[in-house]
Amino acid sequence: MKDHLVKAVADGVRVYAAVTTDLVNEAIRRHDCYPVAAAALGRTMTGALLFAANLKNKEAVTITFDGHGPLGKVTADAVPEGFVRGAVGNPHVNLPLNAKGKIDVGGGVGADGMVTVTRFTGLRNPVTGSTALTDGEIADDLTKYLYDSEQTPSSVGLGVLVDPDFRCIGAGGFLLQPLPDATEETIGQLEDNLSHVQSVSHLVEQGLDAKGIIAELLRGFAVDYLTTTDLAFRCTCSKQRISEVLLSLGLNDLKSLVEDGKAEVVCHFCGERYAFTGEELQVLYEKAAAQR
Missing domain, CATH: 3.90.1280.10 (HSP33 redox switch-like)
Known part of the structure; x- marks a missing residue:
């Protein structure tokens, strides 16, 4: 399954979902990432692609996590055409699993710092916002950023599964946002769905594409699938x-x-x-x- 991003809407809600396994593996190869760095960088690149999805062509977004953890800064640039690049300060960080038995992204990124989002929208000066980190796990921090800095209630889900050979076997994410006309019933249904959905990386590992992820998120909704965009790791250097x-x-x-x-x-x-x-x-x- 090639990496791709799908946009969809339903009554009172819009959602973007992405499968990013291949581009995460490309980042692992290029930066020789250990699992903690692979997960942090993969989540950040996926998040950047989701943020870029609502931009116009020739615009771009940069997301930087600086939590003063052992990974150093984690940065990703993405454009709405589906291209992303990213870097992590210290790709060879090795940490034990966290209390939940998962890769300790929060311990690698750290939580004593900020997430900064810069949107390049064709204006003379780019638009930059930032907010304090909550846990350094990326998804919750981006959810908080959208609410605190852009006053946009959202739910961001991101996941990267890495096997013992340092290979990504499932990566993806989603960005779900209630629209201004969303009813209390709609919001309640969304919250119930989110509480029952599996982690997005496991959904991808099981073979679900972006439409399948959206279908899980929007159970009980009549979904209108819009555009599909191919995704890839691509740098602008020359x-x-x-x-x-x-x-x-x-x-x-x-x-x-x-x-x-x-x-x-x-x-x-x-x-x-x-x-x-x-x-x-x-x-x-x-x-x-x-x-x-």
Whole structure:
């Protein structure tokens, strides 16, 4: 089953659901993530895709968790076209299972900090909001963010299952929001459904697609399934973009690289390596000098 996101509405409610197993495995491969990092990064990337789903094309969202835990910062960028990238500060964190016998994402992320959401909507300045973390488990923190910072009552569910070989065997998530015209009966039915639904990662492991997840969430509702978007891990880096970063360095730093005769730059978000020869660095140095 390819990664995908489905939008749907029912009487008084809208919901987005996503299956993200493949893109989480791509992030694990690129960053060499241990299970705690894989779960934290996978949940954050899935959450970013769900947040991006209500943006317009060419817009984007960045979500950053900084809970001062051993994982360091966990960040994901996503666009409504279905592409996401992400990074975690310390991918090799290894923690025992938590009291519930599950991967201790909260212990890895920490809860002494903030979650920050930045929406790039074509305005001159991006719109940024943040709120204090509750438990560092990602989903509850994003639910709280939407309520506190954007005054949007929501329920966010996120899950990543990792096997002993550090391979993701099920990942996905949902974002469910009552609409302004939702009745008390509708809200009560939603709360009852949420209290009985299995974790989203187990639903994906069992073979449910995004429509199947929505059907579980909206039992008893007449659901209108809208669009389906393919999802993938994709970074926006390129050698040209890295060259522009090098051009922004001071002349002394560039000259030092020229004297070294070569340089290798690694993208923080995807781990891609870009090699520059001495000749390429000399061209960049001369271009930077001419711009000063």
